[in-house]
Amino acid sequence: MSLHEPTTPAFKANARRALDDENLQLALRGGRNGFVSKRAAARDKLPEFDDLRDQARDIKNHVLANLDLYLEEYEKKVVESGGHVHWAETAEDARNIVLDICRKADAKIVNKGKTMISEECGINDFLADNGIKPVETDLGEYIIQLRGEVPSHIIAPAIHVTVDQVRADFRKAHTHLPEDRDLTELISLQREARGVLREKYFEAEVGITGANMLIAETGHSVIVTNEGNGDLSQSLPRVHIVMASLEKIVPTLDDASTILRVLARSATGQETAVYNTCSKGPRRAEDPDGPEEYHVILLDNGRSNMLGTEFEEMLRCIRCGACMNHCPVYQSVGGHAYGWVYPGPMGAVLTPSLIGVEQGGQLPNASTFCGRCAEVCPMRIPLPKMMRSWRAREFEKRLTPSAVRQGLGLWAWFAKRPWVYRRATAVGAAALRAMSGSKGRIASLPLAGGWTGQRDFPAPQGGTFMAQWKAGKR
């Protein structure tokens, strides 16, 4: 289970290491602006984009207010179509259900479409420990599986890997291919992976996919992909397992379409993903293909405890990744620094909910509170507000480091005494100005090495806000 142990409490050290990792910084620079500019272009092309975000938000709010009823309806439809629904309260329950199904199917190889729920449950390590070989078929997931890593982004799992690293990994792994083959072009790398994985689709006895949505009206699970690997993973093996969390429910096919209209645009800037697939139940008597068994595992793992709390809105998340694509912290340190499955702003809110504030409490601090995540979220999730709530809880539980607590206490003492506060800030501003000389910047500052180690500290200009206010500069 080594890959799965959270290192979230070590966020600061992880981030430090990430900043010093040249390969990582090179990879992050390469991916940085693509997602942002493509999303902006997709939004600009659709005048109704913001209306659709409102619609999508309202759909999910309605679902969450009636989730029990929709779950029952969905389950009924899956069973009617010949499928099985399994309920998992914890990640451990989900692991055992998966293993049980695989054992009954006498599975040696399990193909995986990209699923974050499977990452959350640590399925790969667990299957391997039990003598079953998991094969990731999404190209990015395949690359990081070769490297023994976990995803660093929820839709671009190998965004932290450079092309040179992929080339070296393929040469090391695909030893059955000629050593002198030409892998200069990117397309030759992609074709090589395609060839290797094509065979795997026909070998696996079980295919596991996630679900972007579960449709209550029909009992369909929906996957949204570009590569086609998810569809092959769920069409060719004898058994298909869908792993999904409770909140993936949408009422109808029409509601699913509304979500689809905002999902791809927010994620990659495409108007739609290449493949939006709805599937339900096993193959029918007349069907020439498709799985003979269809299982859905509905995972709770802490989500039902978020309902009705200040974190309920997080359950609207459709995993597009826009929040991390636009986050200055994520852009600087990448996803692994966050130390668990879900990185970026959505991870900072979700992780403490799922593994506890004691483990995940560091993550809500990994924010500059610039608010871009909330600005771009297609489901209008107030991420900064929720990060603040986690910070408050961390403080209340006395999990915050003592230096920070003392600093906050000191600040609170001043803040409650406005006259003292104003005098102190005026003196402080003047002192900083004096230290900066004529440059207007300070290269090194006592107690602020964390800041000045990376960049200069800007010296205050002019008087304090209150002084300017008094002087009538309004």
Place this chain on the structure above:
Amino acid sequence: MSAARDRILARVRSAATDAHPSADREVQVASRLAKPPSGPAPHQASSRGSARVTQFMNKLGAVEATISRVPDLSRLPASLAHELRNRNLPAAIRTGTDPMFKGLDWGAIEPSVGPGRMEEPATLSRAEFGLAELGTLVLASGPENPVTLTFLGETHFVVLREADIRAGFEDFWASWRERGLDPRTINMVTGPSRSADIGQTLQLGAHGPVALHVFLLGGGNG
């Protein structure tokens, strides 16, 4: 696992009813499922007539699919033969049992019927609908159009009747329900497969088809 089911549902129910108390939740949910409210559809999902066909073709072109117009069904084999030759593909095609393909004179093309196999240079399916909003093809799985043909074909050919193009999701789902379709899988396909997982650079031909070609069948024939 029924104990886990009951515990999860009990937690969800008590949270939902505490936070959102409402006397007639069951009625609300049932009526919403029976008649989904339609929100404001985007303008790009409202085209009509020949503008709709043009929009569909433009959208498909924008996602690297190719398209050719076939005036009537009897001309389909010749159009397919032309495409196979131009792409240096073997003169063979894999299809399902769709009635549209029955009785066609394939000429020099060797047809075979069944699900997809590991090596599948060219496959042919019929799409139930097209969406002008996005350039999307909608396929219904079954013996007529096996789902594996959509994903295993190196080049995937799809026939679509012009009359089956809908403006957007709204009129598409209405028509879908009218036709009484209920396949195991609904496959919405918009272009050939692709990935940007290596070097953040988009490349066609990930695990599904490397190329997607649409035969747009005119005149409502067939």
